[in-house]
Amino acid sequence: MSSPLIELDHVSKRYPNGFVALENVSLSLFPGEIHALLGENGAGKSTLMNILYGVHEPSAGGVLMGGRQVIHRRPADAIANGIGMVHQHFKLVAPFSVAENLALVARGAQRKTLRRHAEIRAFMQRYGVDLDPNAIVGHLPLALQQRVEILKALVNDTRVLLLDEPSTILTPVEIRALYATLRRITDRGTAVAVVTHNVDEVLAHADRYTVLRRGKTNGSGLTAACSAEQLVEKIVGRTVSSGTRLGAQRLAGGEQLNIQGVNVRPGSGSPGLHDINLSLAAREVVGVAGVEGNGQSELFALLAGESVPDSGEIQRSDTQVTLALVPQDRHHEGLSLDLPVSHNLLYPDIMQGHYRRFGLLDHSAIAQRACEMITQSDIRTHSHASPARSLSGGNQQKIVVARAMAQDASIIVVYQPTRGLDLAAAEAVLMRLADAADAGTTVLIISSNIEELIRVSDRIVVMNGGRITGEVTGEAMNIERIGTLMTSGRSLSLQGAGEVHV
Numbered sequence: 001m002s003s004p005l006i007e008l009d010h011v012s013k014r015y016p017n018g019f020v021a022l023e024n025v026s027l028s029l030f031p032g033e034i035h036a037l038l039g040e041n042g043a044g045k046s047t048l049m050n051i052l053y054g055v056h057e058p059s060a061g062g063v064l065m066g067g068r069q070v071i072h073r074r075p076a077d078a079i080a081n082g083i084g085m086v087h088q089h090f091k092l093v094a095p096f097s098v099a100e101n102l103a104l105v106a107r108g109a110q111r112k113t114l115r116r117h118a119e120i121r122a123f124m125q126r127y128g129v130d131l132d133p134n135a136i137v138g139h140l141p142l143a144l145q146q147r148v149e150i151l152k153a154l155v156n157d158t159r160v161l162l163l164d165e166p167s168t169i170l171t172p173v174e175i176r177a178l179y180a181t182l183r184r185i186t187d188r189g190t191a192v193a194v195v196t197h198n199v200d201e202v203l204a205h206a207d208r209y210t211v212l213r214r215g216k217t218n219g220s221g222l223t224a225a226c227s228a229e230q231l232v233e234k235i236v237g238r239t240v241s242s243g244t245r246l247g248a249q250r251l252a253g254g255e256q257l258n259i260q261g262v263n264v265r266p267g268s269g270s271p272g273l274h275d276i277n278l279s280l281a282a283r284e285v286v287g288v289a290g291v292e293g294n295g296q297s298e299l300f301a302l303l304a305g306e307s308v309p310d311s312g313e314i315q316r317s318d319t320q321v322t323l324a325l326v327p328q329d330r331h332h333e334g335l336s337l338d339l340p341v342s343h344n345l346l347y348p349d350i351m352q353g354h355y356r357r358f359g360l361l362d363h364s365a366i367a368q369r370a371c372e373m374i375t376q377s378d379i380r381t382h383s384h385a386s387p388a389r390s391l392s393g394g395n396q397q398k399i400v401v402a403r404a405m406a407q408d409a410s411i412i413v414v415y416q417p418t419r420g421l422d423l424a425a426a427e428a429v430l431m432r433l434a435d436a437a438d439a440g441t442t443v444l445i446i447s448s449n450i451e452e453l454i455r456v457s458d459r460i461v462v463m464n465g466g467r468i469t470g471e472v473t474g475e476a477m478n479i480e481r482i483g484t485l486m487t488s489g490r491s492l493s494l495q496g497a498g499e500v501h502v
């Protein structure tokens with residue numbers, strides 16, 4: 001066997017607040033392998049990646065390359081040593097072209113090489129990516145923006161590529177295409193490490209896995225020698241049942257909200273909304289499926305009151321109908337990252353003047369209620385007073401969902417509610433949405449995860465090009481039917497072979 005390209009040697013990480021996120025973790029990444037890193041929300045996966053990439057330094061232990069210890073004080077040090085990283089939140093310059101985004105990060109000789117479009121095309125072709133170098137990045141679908149991020153991370157002779165939850169924003173077809181691209185990358189001798197919560201994806205595409213549990217290694221090995229059940233048990237410490245259908249048996253109640261003939265003009269990079277007719281009743285879960293960028297965010301903005309229809313209208317059945325929202329971008333819309341977890345959880349109540357005593361905030365009442373919600377939603381945080389920024393991505397998402405669920409609204413609109421959540425946490429959120437619908441609430445769930453939509457929805461509407469192009473219920477709620485409705489007439493193709501065309 002060849003020697004590892006990079007190793008973590010008995011690494012521990014203690015954050016300044018005293019929290020130990022990693023304890024004595026060792027990991028080796030070999031040339032040509034796809035290595036999956038799994039673990040519950042807060043297990044320490046991002047911390048580990050950030051140590052490899054020089055964002056954090058280990059508190060104990062070291063990082064070895066070629067058997068020798070290296071010190072990465074900042075990402076620039078890691079990049080200089082051939083390490084590239086694709087973050088969950090893209091770091092692209094949206095108004096710039098593909099070529100300009102690549103040029104921004106190119107160093108040394110690459111800066112000259114990548115000046116000509118023919119050279120850029122040849123560079124992209126090596127990885128099976130066929131993008132127009134002049135395409136404006138902000139106008140590309142998310143899956144292709146991700147390709148640009150990957151290319152950026154590869155520009156500077158990268159030998160180790162790290163990806164933090166790349167598949168959460170992708171459809172199953174796009175996930176296959178992503179791994180085809182990653183395989184082309186490993187075929188050139190690069191080591192690829194991928195953080196993911198998706199066990200099936202790991203078994204289908206990764207060569208080896210490492211599971212972290214509460215900051216410690218809880219198993220590693222060849223994926224070929226491991227079953228889905230074994231992996232889940234290593235991740236969660238128990239089995240998780242996730243097969244049962246949670247929708248389709250309810251008898252919907254009276255209409256709560258009716259969207260009639262709504263049109264919103266297309267904008268830059270937005271398909272707009274066209275002739276949207278959708279009635280939402282009490283006691284039902286309505287799923288919205290679609291390839292990202294086909295009007296889902298416009299529909300969410302409409303319901304959230306952030307956009308006004310150019311024509312058509314939205315009618316609530318009476319003035320008592322209230323709405324709670326889970327936006328998809330937890331960092332920009334869902335949280336105040338520097339405020340404590342407790343204030344993020346109770347934000348709507350605090351803004352409405354609750355939790356006050358003698359005109360001042362009643363901090364002990366806030367803390368008490370926040371602690372109840374933290375326990376109920378299994379939010380892993382040092383304290384209710386910790387800034388939301390210090391929580392892992394999945395635990396931040398749990399705050400946003402817990403807050404919406406606590407509002408007792410007539411309608412809950414959730415956009416990618418389980419994005420970034422581990423198996424057990426995702427399951428808990430789906431169960432809570434199903435329970436809310438059983439109790440009479442209307443739930444509208446927008447998600448790119450078709451399987452989760454099928455599990456939880458009573459009916460699913462499909463969006464394509466800013467229109468509702470179909471609605472399925474009962475037996476017709478299957479991946480093939482929904483997939484067909486999602487992709488018909490689509491100009492973008494992401495094929496399993498990893499070829500990407502626009």
Ligand SMILES: Nc1ncnc2c1ncn2[C@@H]1O[C@H](COP(=O)(O)OP(=O)(O)OP(=O)(O)O)[C@@H](O)[C@H]1O
Nearest residue numbers: 015021041042043044045046047390391392393394
């Ligand atoms: N800057 C920080 N200060 C204090 N604690 C932190 C900081 N960053 C992360 N943590 C804590 O370290 C633990 C591990 O976080 P990390 O982000 O590595 O988890 P993760 O496995 O990537 O989780 P997720 O799947 O939710 O993204 C969490 O409990 C988190 O609250």
